[in-house]
Amino acid sequence: MADFLLWAWLGGLMIAAIAGPLGCFMVWRRMAYFGDTLAHAALLGVALGLLLHVNVSLAVVLVCLLLALFLSTLMHQRMIATDTLLGILSHASLSLGLVSLSLFDHQSIDLMSFLFGDLLAIGQADLLWVALACALVIVILVTIWKPLLAITVNEELAQVEGVNVALMRTLLMLLVAVVIAVAMKVVGVLLITSLLIIPAAAARRLSNSPEQMALLASLLGMLAVSGGLALSWFYDTPAGPSIVVIASALFFLLFSLPRPFRSV
Amino acid sequence: MSEALLTATNLGVKRSDRWLIKDVNMALKMGQITTVIGPNGAGKSTLVRSLLKLINITTGSISSIKGLRIGYMPQKLKLEDTLPLTVTRFLDLGRHKQHQLSPNLWHDLLHECRVEKLLAQPMQQLSGGETQRVLLLRALLRKPHLLVLDEPVQGVDVTGQVALYDLIGQVRDILGCSILMVSHDLHLVMAATDEVICLNQHICCSGHPEQVSQDPAFKDLFGAHRGGNLALYNHQHNHHHTSHGDIIDGQHHEDCDHG
Numbered sequence: 159m160a161d162f163l164l165w166a167w168l169g170g171l172m173i174a175a176i177a178g179p180l181g182c183f184m185v186w187r188r189m190a191y192f193g194d195t196l197a198h199a200a201l202l203g204v205a206l207g208l209l210l211h212v213n214v215s216l217a218v219v220l221v222c223l224l225l226a227l228f229l230s231t232l233m234h235q236r237m238i239a240t241d242t243l244l245g246i247l248s249h250a251s252l253s254l255g256l257v258s259l260s261l262f263d264h265q266s267i268d269l270m271s272f273l274f275g276d277l278l279a280i281g282q283a284d285l286l287w288v289a290l291a292c293a294l295v296i297v298i299l300v301t302i303w304k305p306l307l308a309i310t311v312n313e314e315l316a317q318v319e320g321v322n323v324a325l326m327r328t329l330l331m332l333l334v335a336v337v338i339a340v341a342m343k344v345v346g347v348l349l350i351t352s353l354l355i356i357p358a359a360a361a362r363r364l365s366n367s368p369e370q371m372a373l374l375a376s377l378l379g380m381l382a383v384s385g386g387l388a389l390s391w392f393y394d395t396p397a398g399p400s401i402v403v404i405a406s407a408l409f410f411l412l413f414s415l416p417r418p419f420r421s422v
Numbered sequence: 423m424s425e426a427l428l429t430a431t432n433l434g435v436k437r438s439d440r441w442l443i444k445d446v447n448m449a450l451k452m453g454q455i456t457t458v459i460g461p462n463g464a465g466k467s468t469l470v471r472s473l474l475k476l477i478n479i480t481t482g483s484i485s486s487i488k489g490l491r492i493g494y495m496p497q498k499l500k501l502e503d504t505l506p507l508t509v510t511r512f513l514d515l516g517r518h519k520q521h522q523l524s525p526n527l528w529h530d531l532l533h534e535c536r537v538e539k540l541l542a543q544p545m546q547q548l549s550g551g552e553t554q555r556v557l558l559l560r561a562l563l564r565k566p567h568l569l570v571l572d573e574p575v576q577g578v579d580v581t582g583q584v585a586l587y588d589l590i591g592q593v594r595d596i597l598g599c600s601i602l603m604v605s606h607d608l609h610l611v612m613a614a615t616d617e618v619i620c621l622n623q624h625i626c627c628s629g630h631p632e633q634v635s636q637d638p639a640f641k642d643l644f645g646a647h648r649g650g651n652l653a654l655y656n657h658q659h660n661h662h663h664t665s666h667g668d669i670i671d672g673q674h675h676e677d678c679d680h681g
Contacts, residue, residue: 307515311499315499315560362504
């Protein structure tokens with residue numbers, strides 16, 4: 159097996175592993191559209207990173223986090239319906255990102271790789287960063303799992319019981335921002351949400367507890383990455399979309415299973 | 423003898439130029455059951471939520487004794503179908519490392535709330551009454567000093583409502599906690615209540631339930647807002663006599679002993 163394929167596979171596996179549990183939270187908290195908006199804003203992060211000559215991943219995390227905080231403030235004020243707000247900001251940030259990127263020298267920027275990912279371009283150095291980011295996400299996630307689950311079930315109940323709801327929400331957004339920054343390499347900004355949502359939704363059919371669902375989502379995501387890479391390798395299809403195609407196929411396969419599989 | 427667990431002074435909540443509640447002064451005493459009643463839109467939930475520090479208050483202050491543990495039973499629980507959560511796991515989320523029920527107490531309360539048979543069930547498949555009982559049990563897990571119940575009988579049929587109020591009374595006796603309860607119907611909760619606060623943005627009247635039900639302000643409020651006050655009154659009265667008479671008596675003696 160070629161080295162670059164191995165790096166791509168390892169990177170993809172790690173990202174799918176953390177996308178599993180975070181995707182579950184996005185499904186449980188109905189944040190799919192929210193995640194999409196953040197992912198689109200990632201492109202703006204890329205543009206800013208290039209413009210200001212700072213680390214692109216860092217710029218993406220910062221832009222996503224700022225937008226997430228801004229969004230949750232606006233959503234809290236309820237001046238405008240949430241889906242309208244997300245619809246506006248999602249495409250505004252995507253377009254703003256595309257416009258700013260077009261201002262750069264065309265040769266130096268591979269727009270398609272940002273939009274749809276370029277997993278096969280992951281090198282050893284990238285892999286180290288991905289590993290670090292994934293480790294960070296897992297450590298935080300395990301530490302705050304219970305309060306995070308508590309605010310997902312009912313925020314007011316959790317708050318009365320002493321959970322710092324605002325902190326938990328912010329941490330969750332931070333984690334989503336980090337995952338978006340690393341997952342951008344795998345499937346690109348346009349498809350990130352699918353890597354988060356589809357394995358989680360597919361796992362629901364087989365799970366009896368939140369932890370089981372999170373773990374299964376990771377495994378299904380890893381399966382999708384492996385299958386997608388294989389598809390890409392043997393049939394020369396684009397890697398990112400191939401992964402999403404396999405993930406969707408898994409979802410529909412599990413969805414058509416008879417009900418007895420699921421008891422809770 | 424009765425120290426206040428929680429005191430609100432000049433409490434006011436204003437949202438977009440409208441006072442939801444205003445000039446509310448109240449104190450929740452140890453071991454007492456306080457019921458807040460009022461018509462729809464009177465600010466009952468706003469009051470409770472501001473006491474719980476879930477919303478920001480515009481004026482006034484809230485003070486509580488140090489280390490006050492509150493058990494909260496929200497009006498309803500909306501759970502996503504996508505979250506696989508059994509009753510056991512739901513209850514576990516409310517447990518506290520330091521303040522746990524003893525195994526005996528846990529079994530007593532589990533039994534009282536009739537949740538034993540529900541433990542393995544998914545939360546989403548519970549009926550309205552079952553959900554309320556599970557929510558009540560969760561509110562009790564941290565051995566609260568104060569139990570706050572926001573319309574605890576919502577979505578429960580009339581027989582279930584009486585049973586639920588009975589249960590709340592029993593729970594108070596077991597844990598010895600104070601209770602703050604919101605209801606839109608005084609007559610259903612009268613038997614189990616030590617103090618009634620009649621709220622319509624501000625406190626119209628307050629005191630012992632029988633005293634409040636005779637208060638002109640109370641009659642005004644419910645007369646004006648409900649039209650068929652008399653019919654409703656009679657209906658509830660009958661209800662009390664047939665299925666609850668002895669409990670009213672028992673509660674009354676207890677109050678006298680306290681006083």
